[in-house]
Amino acid sequence: MRIVVIGGSGHIGTFLVPRLVRAGHDVVNISRGTSTAYADAPEWAEVRQVVADRERQDAEGVFGATVRDLEPDVVVDLVCFTLASATALVEALRGTGAHLIHCGSIWRYGKSRKVPIDESGSGAEAPLDEYGIQKDRIARMLKEETANGGLVTTSIHPGHIVGPGWHPIGPLGNLDPDVWTAIADGKPLQVPGSGAETMHHVHADDLAQAFQLAAEHRDAAAGEDFNIVAPTALSVRGYADIAAAWFGRTANLEPVSWDEFRASTTAEHAQVSWGHLDRSQCFSIEKAKARLGYAPAYEPEQAVLESLRWLIDNGRLEVPHRLKV
Numbered sequence: 001m002r003i004v005v006i007g008g009s010g011h012i013g014t015f016l017v018p019r020l021v022r023a024g025h026d027v028v029n030i031s032r033g034t035s036t037a038y039a040d041a042p043e044w045a046e047v048r049q050v051v052a053d054r055e056r057q058d059a060e061g062v063f064g065a066t067v068r069d070l071e072p073d074v075v076v077d078l079v080c081f082t083l084a085s086a087t088a089l090v091e092a093l094r095g096t097g098a099h100l101i102h103c104g105s106i107w108r109y110g111k112s113r114k115v116p117i118d119e120s121g122s123g124a125e126a127p128l129d130e131y132g133i134q135k136d137r138i139a140r141m142l143k144e145e146t147a148n149g150g151l152v153t154t155s156i157h158p159g160h161i162v163g164p165g166w167h168p169i170g171p172l173g174n175l176d177p178d179v180w181t182a183i184a185d186g187k188p189l190q191v192p193g194s195g196a197e198t199m200h201h202v203h204a205d206d207l208a209q210a211f212q213l214a215a216e217h218r219d220a221a222a223g224e225d226f227n228i229v230a231p232t233a234l235s236v237r238g239y240a241d242i243a244a245a246w247f248g249r250t251a252n253l254e255p256v257s258w259d260e261f262r263a264s265t266t267a268e269h270a271q272v273s274w275g276h277l278d279r280s281q282c283f284s285i286e287k288a289k290a291r292l293g294y295a296p297a298y299e300p301e302q303a304v305l306e307s308l309r310w311l312i313d314n315g316r317l318e319v320p321h322r323l324k325v
Contacts, residue, residue, distance in 0.1 A: 002026040002073050003026070003072065003074040003076060004028045004074070005030070006075065007030070007031060007054075007077075009031045010078065011204050012078050012204055013029065013078060014163070014165065017029060020212060027048070028049075031050075032051065033051035063085075063088065063092075064088050064091060064093065068098075071096075072098050074100075075098055083138055090142070099152045100142070100153045101155075102139070102155045104158075105135045106283060108132050108135040108136035109124035112282065115283075118286070119224075124279075124281070128279070129275075143155070143223055146222055146223035154214045154223070154226070155224075160200065162203055162204065163205065164306060168308065171240040172189070172273050173277045174276070175272065177317055182252075183243050184249065184321045185319075186247075188252045188254045189254065190254050191254065192257065193236070195237040197280040198234065199239070200229040201300040201303055202300075203302075206297060209297075210228040214292060217292055224291065226291075229285060230298055230303065233283070247319070248324045258274070
């Protein structure tokens with residue numbers, strides 16, 4: 001198939017594009033041309049690169065035509081964040097016979113009510129921010145589009161993406177490098193809340209697997225939405241304990257109130273922690289396993305460890321002790 005990937009030079013595309021080439025597909029990558037994949041792979045030499053500024057072309061009303069004129073069998077949209085942008089692409093592709101696969105987010109769900117949360121959404125409250133609201137609206141629009149006999153669509157909703165090349169969401173639900181320093185050194189780590197709050201990661205290659213499966217199983221994926229995460233989720237306490245053991249340490253956790261935590265860190269780190277831990281999400285992947293054959297290779301801690309090792313080895317994260325695993 002000819003598969004057009006929009007935004008294929010980022011986290012997901014780093015793993016997805018080479019996967020699709022190895023599977024024998026004709027791959028076209030649309031990007032602004034300002035960045036390259038996080039990891040090099042020989043398969044990129046076989047990928048056609050198309051430079052396009054989506055934001056500008058959306059404003060001009062021509063981005064959909066840019067994609068349509070490439071005559072795709074499948075379009076994988078990794079960088080769509082508003083209902084208006086998604087709707088414009090659907091309208092441009094309608095009637096072409098293409099299959100549109102949209103990258104959503106677990107942020108389409110709000111605080112957890114009943115876990116694991118499945119695609120019905122009954123296990124979670126409404127989305128909490130504009131990003132999540134837009135992702136939820138896009139997913140609903142796509143499902144309705146296919147149900148009404150229009151464009152064949154699928155939406156895939158990843159957890160917290162982890163992999164070599166970027167910082168993982170850490171044990172406190174944020175990107176603060178000082179958290180890793182404290183864990184590696186066995187120093188006290190202030191933990192807001194109960195410590196039982198959960199986060200659900202996914203390795204970027206497992207996520208890429210899901211996009212490939214959706215592309216190659218059109219009938220099973222048509223009109224569906226899928227939560228794509230690791231087989232298990234990590235609690236704050238469990239995550240910290242596991243991470244400390246990587247450095248030959250035991251987690252030294254100090255329970256504090258959220259007010260105390262906010263006073264001990266930056267407003268940005270506190271806000272990101274609250275966003276992850278207040279939701280306290282854990283998701284089901286049974287639908288993706290049953291309909292697509294999704295089989296994640298990484299437990300969440302394995303994915304985080306791979307990411308952490310890459311950061312340390314490449315001088316992107318300094319810790320006082322070496323990993324012992």
